[in-house]
Amino acid sequence: MSQFIVHLVEDEENLSQVLKAYLEKEGWYVKTFDNGDAAVQAIEEKPHLWILDIMLPGTDGYQVLKAIKEHGDTPVIFISARDQDLDRVLGLEMGSDDYLAKPFLPQELIIRAKKLLSRVYGTGQNEQRKIELNDYLIDPIGRTVVDKHGPADPVDLTTKEMDLILLLTGKVGKAFSREEIIEHVWGENYYGSERAVDDVVRRVRKKMPRVHLETLYGYGYRVLSS
CATH class of the missing domain: 1.10.10.10 (Winged helix-like DNA-binding domain superfamily/Winged helix DNA-binding domain)
Structure with missing residues (x-):
């Protein structure tokens, strides 16, 4: 499994923890945010994928999406419980790569995320370029180093x-x-x-x-x- 870095922006604490657990089961490193302002501050960390709720306290999901796309072309999955058709259209027009309407099964998000990561980065591409040295896993693409004997964080x-x-x-x-x-x-x-x-x-x-x-x-x- 490739250790992609995923930034999850969701202000519903219970849902955020559930989704984080499912994403981490895939071997991915997941960082969570409960408001748009904190997410914007983390854009320069350049994760492989953003999973972004539209309705957020402070800076809303649309503004976060705009800021993400101004800093590059990192893929984004939009999630929302609002008007599905309107949010889907607006999100795609602004550059989101996929959309999920709440409520959804966590497994569906995993499937969507895998397909998107595969399309953007190539199947196995991230893993092939990794360097393993003395139980450190070095990812040149994600610019991370993970200690197999240490904490999950890089x-x-x-x-x-x-x-x-x-x-x-x-x-x-x-x-x-x-x-x-x-x-x-x-x-x-x-x-x-x-x-x-x-x-x-x-x-x-x-x-x-x-x-x-x-x-x-x-x-x-x-x-x-x-």
Whole structure:
């Protein structure tokens, strides 16, 4: 099973918990929101799928959908208990990818979500590109790292820490100089100290202690498979 990241926006607490449980049974990481304002703040986290209720306190579902589509083309499933035909038409016009009218069976949502994820990302595509190293599951597409021996939530990595991990684990065993790491992680226009590399490496080692991140003194770093 591919560990897709799903953001569920639903203000009915009981329904939210039920849907979250069903989605997590598929092996997906699910983050829930009970209002539109909080959902908008999380758009930059770029999940693989949004499941979005229309009637929300604060910012409503239509406004959240508009904000999501302004930041990219992440697929969205709209759910609503209001006028079905009107919500379906408006939602599709604004860019939603699917629509479910309440009440619905959780199994139906799972089927719709699977079909949508398969169509957008390709069957098995996400899983094929994952890297498994020392019981860490690294997802380059979703930019997440999950510790098989830790909590369900991904390891809390900053952008630079994630970039470093993707660079080093993308070519296990290859040595990267500090200059190469800076060029890949910070960009060729970076003019700061190379010590920034050492600082990021130190933080990654603390957050992912089982990864064998080797120091090549006077040169740089590499990740080894064991």
